[in-house]
Amino acid sequence: MDDYNSLSLADIYRARKIISPVITRTPLVFSPRLSMLTGFKVYLKLETLQLTGTFKARGAANKLMSLGNAEKERGVIAFSTGNHGRAVAHIARNLKLPAVICLSERVPAFRVKAMRDLGAEVVAYGQSQDEAYAKALEIQKERGLTMIAPFDDPFVLCGQGTMAIEIFEEIPNTKALIVPLSGGGLFSGVALASKTINPKVKMIGVSMEVAPAMIRSLTAGKPIEIPEVDSLADALLGGIGLDNQYTFSLTQKYIDKSVLVSEDQIARAMYGAFYHERLVIEGSGAVGLAALENDLIDLNIEPNDPVVVIVSGGNVDTRLLQAIIEKNH
Numbered sequence: 001m002d003d004y005n006s007l008s009l010a011d012i013y014r015a016r017k018i019i020s021p022v023i024t025r026t027p028l029v030f031s032p033r034l035s036m037l038t039g040f041k042v043y044l045k046l047e048t049l050q051l052t053g054t055f056k057a058r059g060a061a062n063k064l065m066s067l068g069n070a071e072k073e074r075g076v077i078a079f080s081t082g083n084h085g086r087a088v089a090h091i092a093r094n095l096k097l098p099a100v101i102c103l104s105e106r107v108p109a110f111r112v113k114a115m116r117d118l119g120a121e122v123v124a125y126g127q128s129q130d131e132a133y134a135k136a137l138e139i140q141k142e143r144g145l146t147m148i149a150p151f152d153d154p155f156v157l158c159g160q161g162t163m164a165i166e167i168f169e170e171i172p173n174t175k176a177l178i179v180p181l182s183g184g185g186l187f188s189g190v191a192l193a194s195k196t197i198n199p200k201v202k203m204i205g206v207s208m209e210v211a212p213a214m215i216r217s218l219t220a221g222k223p224i225e226i227p228e229v230d231s232l233a234d235a236l237l238g239g240i241g242l243d244n245q246y247t248f249s250l251t252q253k254y255i256d257k258s259v260l261v262s263e264d265q266i267a268r269a270m271y272g273a274f275y276h277e278r279l280v281i282e283g284s285g286a287v288g289l290a291a292l293e294n295d296l297i298d299l300n301i302e303p304n305d306p307v308v309v310i311v312s313g314g315n316v317d318t319r320l321l322q323a324i325i326e327k328n329h
């Protein structure tokens, strides 16, 4: 699996077989509100109900369960402040593998606690992501651990792609998928599976307007860096890696349209989902809803065609959600 072109739907079926004992098959629910609003049949794939609160558990499970015995015994290391770290910590505990999660000293205490509670060894080091990453590489070498990449890894992206198999099993005539887009592990896996099942399906990638690393890279024709900023879609922050091996090429190959949403649109989508559907969604998980609600996508499909929005995660700070609800109510 050293070339992105060598990956296939078979790899994603293999991933599904591997991870199904430890992963939740999440519900795909019809949204009357969004269907009425758009004229399509809109379904939400609720990865908010996935173990650890996001789809990242799928990729982490496929990667960790595919390691050799010697690698499993030595253990794994991840560099992440958020959902990826949590997923690796959780799956490692399930499999009884030692896991180290490396992050900077600036990461809030509640996040550190969540990962420690999962039994991971949390190493907080330095004042920036770069310092913490350098430390992670040092520990990896010292102890012979396996680094678990958050998106640019064939096992990780094929794990994320398993949700597409579930979607097409339930709604075989899905005409478009709307997918949150950051490093592109989620998009690549879902697109590889979906476009193989039906080459005509429309694949839409959605990022936040303030820091769309993948979309800027696609425009530039190569991976580029973008400045660090804050966003409600915090799980979509960060670059795609200047030495990206898989997800840039796969996203480039499969994406039909890209869409940008504003911070305000993300906040209103989070509020709308809470108010109308009683769903708790983090900013990154709400970008697809925001794109649909604001009519930002020209899907070029027929009325009543089924459209699936991937609601990628639900790990939002309670106080932040409360503030958004009060402000938009």
Ligand SMILES: *Cc1c(COP(=O)(O)O)cnc(C)c1O
Pocket (backbone or CB within 6 Å): 054, 056, 083, 084, 150, 151, 180, 181, 182, 183, 184, 185, 186, 187, 235, 236, 282, 284, 285, 312, 313, 314
């Ligand atoms: C990681 C993440 C994404 C983006 O996934 P990529 O594979 O980096 O594109 C989207 N939503 C949530 C909730 C995430 O945790």
